[in-house]
Amino acid sequence: MKILVIGSGGREHTLCWAFNKSRRVEKIFCANGNQGIAETAECVDILPDDIQGLKIFAAQNHIDLTFVGSENPLALGIVDEFGKHGIKIIGSSQTASQLESSKSFAKDFMSRYNIPTAKYETANSVDEAVNILESGIFGDKNATVVVKADGLAAGKGVIIAENRREAKKAINELAQTVGEAAAQKIVLEECLIGDEVSVLLFADGKNFALMPPCRDHKRIGEGDTGTNTGGMGTISDAALLSEQQLKQITKTIIEPTLTGAAFEGFPFAGILFLGLMLTKDG
Structure with a gap:
């Protein structure tokens, strides 16, 4: 398989590293990549927001699967554009990606479906x-x-x-x-007070598979101080959430989200990120 990963950060570096472990993968490209990624993939000089350029590259190089790592190409509609031309790609549609790209869209959506939110x-x-x-x-x-x-x-x-x-x-x-x-x-x-935890999942519009829960350390300073960054590292530990908490999250957040998105005409297919705050009230 020929793989195209879109993005240039640590997330995309990890994706290229993981794809490189598969015997089914013969070639990995990354647009636009970085020096670290260049150790495991061929970096392509096309910016992640150049949707037309990426589409042409994928078609001309007979890419079997494209994986969108960064959020901006999703918000610009890369999945919709690739889909029009029959190019296989992992990611959410432009409308569905608003659940992450627009906080007001997400908050209004959660309000409509009684999904717990601040x-x-x-x-x-x-x-x-x-x-x-x-x-x-x-x-x-x-x-x-x-x-x-x-x-x-x-x-x-x-x-x-x-x-x-x-x-x-x-x-x-x-x-x-x-x-x-x-x-x-x-x-x-x-402002909600509690323990922060992230849950990510793969979804096909109806069915889903959970990834292990993790905790993102965003503050730039020691002891969770200073301004937020794009991420100072994460830890993953099954003990972050109990089985009962996972059941509650599934029932009150994940299922209503997938059902609501499908009902409104934008089935969520891709990777859904849930940023949660575990307060004393739930």
Whole structure:
């Protein structure tokens, strides 16, 4: 098999390393890759957001399977485009990918299907976000509030503001931090306290298979301090979630998500990421 992996980070490096272990794989390409990836795959000078360029490359090189590692190509519709031309690819459709690429889309979706999520409000401008804060819906001026850029921000679009003053500062600096496109909408959330855990799964639109739970360490400093990054490493341990917790997550989050997506006309096929906070209330 000829494999094309799309992306240039640690995730794609791991994917290329894993594919390289398979006897069925004869050649691995990575667009656009990096120096580490070049040790196990042939790096291709095509950017992950060049959908047409990637499609042409896959067709001309008779790629048997394309695996999308990064989120941006999914948000740009690469799966839809490859599908039109019969090119096999792993990833979610452009509409389904909004569950990750748009926080407001995901929050509204969860609200429609009674999927547990933190209380939130979505603002379409800086002024509207500040007005929501000052309304007191998230508590008084000393309450902690989570400020999120709506769009993809390489893991840097979430700020946990310790009080209203910090929240206003985060709101005003958000576009500068993550870019205007990602910050066109601003999502404000109540701050949940608990243990953070991630659950990922493979889905075909109806059926799914869980990966082992893991915990992502995003803060740049020691002791979980400092600003968020795209990820400072993860650990995976089955003890992160009990069997009962996994059953609850499946019943209250995974099944409603897959059912709701199918009902709304965008069956989720690909890899679904669930970022969870285990609070004292569930």
